[in-house]
Amino acid sequence: MTQIAMPQPDPLILAKRERIIAGLKERVPAQWVITEEDERRPYETDALTAYRRLPLAVVLPGSTEEVAAILSFLSREGVKIIPRGAGTSLSGGALPQEDAVVVGVGRLNKVLDVDFTNRTARVQSGITNLAVTTHISPDGFFYAPDPSSQLACTIAGNIAMNSGGAHCLKYGVTTNNILGVRMVLLDGTIVDFGGETFDQPGYDWLSLVIGSEGQFGIVTEATLRILRACEGARPCLLGFDKVEDAGACVAAIIASGIIPVAIEYMDQTAIRICEDFAHAGYPLDVAAMLIVEVEGADAEIDVLLTHIEKVARENGARIVKVSKSEAESAAIWKGRKSAFGATGRIADYLCMDGTIPTGQLPYVLTRIGEIVAHHRLRVANVFHAGDGNLHPLILFNANDVDELERAEQAGNEILELCVEVGGCLTGEHGVGIEKRDLMEKQFTPVDLDQQIRVKLLFDPDWLLNPAKVFPLNLHPLPLGRAA
Amino acid sequence: MSASSLAPQNSLEVASIVRDAAARRQSIEIIGGGSKRALGRPLDAAITVDVSGLSGVTLYEPAELVVSARSGTPLQHVTDLLAQKGQMLPFEPADYRPLLASTGEPTIGGMVATNLSGPRRLHVGACRDAIIGCKFVNGRGEEIVSGGRVMKNVTGYDIGRAMAGAYGTLGVLTEITFKVLPRSHATLTLVYEGLSCDRAVALMSAAVASPFEVTAAAHIAEGNRARTCLRLEGFDASITYRAGRLIEDLAEYGQPQRLDAAPSKGLWREIGEARSIIEPADHVVWRLQMPPSRSAALVNSLRAMMDVSVLYDWAGGLVWLSHAPGDDVTAVRTAAKAGGGHATLIRAGEALRRRLSPFEPQAPAVEKLARGLKHAFDPAGILNPGRMYAGI
Numbered sequence: 001m002t003q004i005a006m007p008q009p010d011p012l013i014l015a016k017r018e019r020i021i022a023g024l025k026e027r028v029p030a031q032w033v034i035t036e037e038d039e040r041r042p043y044e045t046d047a048l049t050a051y052r053r054l055p056l057a058v059v060l061p062g063s064t065e066e067v068a069a070i071l072s073f074l075s076r077e078g079v080k081i082i083p084r085g086a087g088t089s090l091s092g093g094a095l096p097q098e099d100a101v102v103v104g105v106g107r108l109n110k111v112l113d114v115d116f117t118n119r120t121a122r123v124q125s126g127i128t129n130l131a132v133t134t135h136i137s138p139d140g141f142f143y144a145p146d147p148s149s150q151l152a153c154t155i156a157g158n159i160a161m162n163s164g165g166a167h168c169l170k171y172g173v174t175t176n177n178i179l180g181v182r183m184v185l186l187d188g189t190i191v192d193f194g195g196e197t198f199d200q201p202g203y204d205w206l207s208l209v210i211g212s213e214g215q216f217g218i219v220t221e222a223t224l225r226i227l228r229a230c231e232g233a234r235p236c237l238l239g240f241d242k243v244e245d246a247g248a249c250v251a252a253i254i255a256s257g258i259i260p261v262a263i264e265y266m267d268q269t270a271i272r273i274c275e276d277f278a279h280a281g282y283p284l285d286v287a288a289m290l291i292v293e294v295e296g297a298d299a300e301i302d303v304l305l306t307h308i309e310k311v312a313r314e315n316g317a318r319i320v321k322v323s324k325s326e327a328e329s330a331a332i333w334k335g336r337k338s339a340f341g342a343t344g345r346i347a348d349y350l351c352m353d354g355t356i357p358t359g360q361l362p363y364v365l366t367r368i369g370e371i372v373a374h375h376r377l378r379v380a381n382v383f384h385a386g387d388g389n390l391h392p393l394i395l396f397n398a399n400d401v402d403e404l405e406r407a408e409q410a411g412n413e414i415l416e417l418c419v420e421v422g423g424c425l426t427g428e429h430g431v432g433i434e435k436r437d438l439m440e441k442q443f444t445p446v447d448l449d450q451q452i453r454v455k456l457l458f459d460p461d462w463l464l465n466p467a468k469v470f471p472l473n474l475h476p477l478p479l480g481r482a483a
Numbered sequence: 484m485s486a487s488s489l490a491p492q493n494s495l496e497v498a499s500i501v502r503d504a505a506a507r508r509q510s511i512e513i514i515g516g517g518s519k520r521a522l523g524r525p526l527d528a529a530i531t532v533d534v535s536g537l538s539g540v541t542l543y544e545p546a547e548l549v550v551s552a553r554s555g556t557p558l559q560h561v562t563d564l565l566a567q568k569g570q571m572l573p574f575e576p577a578d579y580r581p582l583l584a585s586t587g588e589p590t591i592g593g594m595v596a597t598n599l600s601g602p603r604r605l606h607v608g609a610c611r612d613a614i615i616g617c618k619f620v621n622g623r624g625e626e627i628v629s630g631g632r633v634m635k636n637v638t639g640y641d642i643g644r645a646m647a648g649a650y651g652t653l654g655v656l657t658e659i660t661f662k663v664l665p666r667s668h669a670t671l672t673l674v675y676e677g678l679s680c681d682r683a684v685a686l687m688s689a690a691v692a693s694p695f696e697v698t699a700a701a702h703i704a705e706g707n708r709a710r711t712c713l714r715l716e717g718f719d720a721s722i723t724y725r726a727g728r729l730i731e732d733l734a735e736y737g738q739p740q741r742l743d744a745a746p747s748k749g750l751w752r753e754i755g756e757a758r759s760i761i762e763p764a765d766h767v768v769w770r771l772q773m774p775p776s777r778s779a780a781l782v783n784s785l786r787a788m789m790d791v792s793v794l795y796d797w798a799g800g801l802v803w804l805s806h807a808p809g810d811d812v813t814a815v816r817t818a819a820k821a822g823g824g825h826a827t828l829i830r831a832g833e834a835l836r837r838r839l840s841p842f843e844p845q846a847p848a849v850e851k852l853a854r855g856l857k858h859a860f861d862p863a864g865i866l867n868p869g870r871m872y873a874g875i
């Protein structure tokens with residue numbers, strides 16, 4: 001019904017389901033092998049909820065050694081494996097298949113060691129992103145990449161997707177904040193990449209593993225770079241009558257030599273949705289709004305915000321609200337932080353994630369408006385403007401099959417537009433199944449072939465999170481007929 | 484062995500040279516400016532490919548913080564261009580020609596292939612962190628694109644970033660795109676004098692664990708008086724405030740001298756180039772990476788065995804160390820490893836570089852993967868074979 005095809009399950013694997021389950025129960029305590037249909041149900045999808053597949057079984061290992069035993073068993077049996085963190089992927093990255101076993105790392109959720117002197121934290125991969133920062137914040141430290149989903153999403157998922165967040169303009173994304181990982185290979189070998197030092201000798205395995213979307217192995221531990229927080233942070237809110245002016249203002253702030261920790265953009269639809277929900281005091285009569293946050297001591301923040309206010313006025317900002325207190329800061333952020341929830345309240349939505357050169361912002365926003373109108377839908381734009389990572393939320397009604405298809409079509413056109421103007425399909429959510437079939441828009445066959453050659457080093461039989469990232473026609477083994 | 488020498492002018496020519504060489508199984512040594520040619524294991528390649536003809540900046544958008552250049556572009560050319568717009572490569576690449584007594588013009592391809600970063604690496608990440616896209620020719624002679632020109636991009640695997648530090652063994656880089664940063668409006672360096680290595684590392688650790696954004700921290704142990712240096716960058720008002728707070732919080736280490744922008748610049752250039760340990764020229768030079776808290780103990784343990792000169796950068800995470808060629812070279816690596824770190828041999832006679840792996844030997848499981856990765860990019864094994872490790 002929906003557009004993205006998934007392979008047919010392998011009948012030979014389905015036929016030996018009992019044997020696979022028995023094998024898992026020999027390797028982890030039976031209570032952590034989930035087989036009943038109603039208990040498997042929560043694992044049938046992730047945050048791309050339009051797609052659901054009930055997995056053959058779910059296993060929740062309690063140690064790296066158990067993960068190793070599970071992987072060597074399943075790979076010997078030729079069973080597909082879906083690594084899973086919290087299942088908040090927006091690209092279908094954690095979507096199971098009927099003939100696959102989900103390996104969830106949720107029980108591996110401990111902080112193993114924190115070293116404030118060397119500014120590192122070693123954690124098990126199933127810990128949530130926010131739990132890391134919560135653990136170290138009493139000492140004034142934090143872990144920088146902060147996806148909006150940080151309350152739920154795991155470090156494992158962040159590593160697999162190379163996740164970003166609102167503060168990555170200054171602090172970078174996951175790949176810039178990981179010093180080491182412990183990963184289990186398909187054959188059960190446990191390898192350590194990186195460690196506690198700044199750089200690693202030999203090949204840069206972390207570059208490859210981070211962003212590999214669960215297709216290289218199962219990450220069970222990670223060593224994170226932790227940072228001392230600045231003394232404070234405060235935002236200002238800027239309102240513009242013209243979308244172009246907001247775009248120009250972003251460029252002007254950066255060109256003037258300031259890297260704010262965050263520059264968030266909201267269009268009028270997004271402002272209205274968030275204001276209705278959060279009553280944050282947002283201006284309803286502007287075409288676009290920016291939230292710009294800077295860090296430092298109070299005196300520094302004053303200097304920076306004064307400078308930003310000046311640049312904003314020069315670039316046509318009609319409304320400038322500079323936060324003077326923690327309460328005012330919270331109010332400014334409240335609407336933005338509830339954007340996804342508030343939107344979900346009024347409609348179903350597809351969250352796009354393309355990135356564009358920021359100079360193309362006005363053109364791309366105009367085109368997005370046209371594309372969505374053409375498909376008789378509405379869009380709300382909320383995104384990280386400093387780095388050009390767009391999140392158009394395409395609003396639709398999931399009970400209307402035709403609307404879903406139109407929404408997916410509009411989404412594809414928007415992503416193609418991003419590539420056309422020199423950007424990319426996904427800035428932080430990953431390819432998963434959602435953007436799989438668009439990969440040939442961004443890459444040539446030899447580019448994809450080179451990526452696949454790297455994948456085959458880790459997973460020659462396409463057992464790890466298969467049917468994702470690469471278009472199905474590039475999978476070398478018969479994965480079954482597309483359904 | 485006399486090698487034939489080729490000088491392609493564009494990526495198509497690179498691809499065709501590599502394709503031909505792959506068909507004949509002839510090995511290739513890639514040369515950028517030749518300034519770091521002595522890094523790594525010596526090569527005896529059939530063909531040398533000089534990529535300095537692939538030159539020129541292909542894209543520069545200051546407001547988007549992005550610059551692209553062909554791989555043979557002189558590093559100096561890129562940094563000069565960025566400086567005109569008040570910007571810089573974040574990781575502060577250093578000039579190793581004095582250290583390596585080499586000539587030639589360092590290129591951005593050589594810089595990426597060696598992934599060597601300078602003092603600001605402490606604060607903003609390494610060369611590899613600044614890469615947002617690249618084009619390269621793999622060992623099959625295919626032109627590959629990875630990443631792009633936008634800051635956030637998780638489309639496909641990050642194979643371009645993995646070119647950093649691969650010493651040209653996975654591909655010939657032809658064009659690289661970097662994230663750049665604004666230069667700071669002002670700079671101030673605080674210099675503490677006369678601290679022991681242990682105290683200096685403790686001071687640096689305390690400084691980087693403060694909220695006051697120290698963008699570089701180094702300890703020059705050699706010379707008449709040891710100097711421990713903390714750099715602050717940003718707006719004047721901000722620097723004044725942060726310096727005041729740091730001096731107050733670190734009062735137990737003494738009162739620092741203040742160096743403003745001009746002398747700061749010279750000092751950090753010297754630190755980046757490891758000037759304080761260059762002499763004598765025949766001494767062996769190592770670059771050790773350690774968890775900072777263990778670096779002083781490592782140096783102390785080596786001092787018990789031999790005379791060493793040391794320079795700490797990255798708040799102690801990086802130790803430049805030199806010793807006489809006759810000393811026990813294996814001791815350095817053993818000690819680094821025991822402390823949770825690793826050691827790269829940077830300067831040594833060719834005989835020693837042939838005998839002792841310049842790079843930290845790898846765990847067997849990782850070594851096996853490394854051979855597989857080499858094969859995935861360069862199945863004939865012709866690109867800089869053996870420069871990093873035997874067999875890759």
Ligand SMILES: Cc1cc2nc3c(=O)[nH]c(=O)nc-3n(C[C@H](O)[C@H](O)[C@H](O)COP(=O)(O)OP(=O)(O)OC[C@H]3O[C@@H](n4cnc5c(N)ncnc54)[C@H](O)[C@@H]3O)c2cc1C
Nearest residue numbers: 085086087088089093148154157158160163164214219428
């Ligand atoms: C409301 C909302 C807001 C969001 N905001 C952001 C945002 O601001 N920035 C952003 O980048 N993302 C965002 N996301 C997307 C999502 O949260 C991230 O992709 C996140 O990293 C996924 O983590 P997870 O633990 O939920 O992983 P899952 O969804 O369970 O899995 C994600 C991928 O990781 C793989 N994986 C999981 N565990 C492992 C493992 N142990 N080893 C190897 N591979 C593994 C899976 O196979 C899958 O491919 C948002 C999602 C939602 C629902």
Ligand SMILES: Cc1cc2nc3c(=O)[nH]c(=O)nc-3n(C[C@H](O)[C@H](O)[C@H](O)COP(=O)(O)OP(=O)(O)OC[C@H]3O[C@@H](n4cnc5c(N)ncnc54)[C@H](O)[C@@H]3O)c2cc1C
Nearest residue numbers: 515516517518519520521522583585590592593596651656
């Ligand atoms: C461990 C180590 C020890 C060194 N010791 C010495 C020494 O004793 N004496 C000395 O003179 N220099 C030494 N160097 C410096 C080095 O050999 C070069 O001189 C330096 O990298 C300068 O940059 P370049 O552009 O001149 O690069 P080059 O020196 O030309 O190249 C540096 C490395 O990068 C590779 N490379 C260059 N361009 C590309 C490209 N486009 N694509 C892929 N790979 C590329 C080269 O094959 C080489 O391995 C050393 C470097 C290292 C890392």
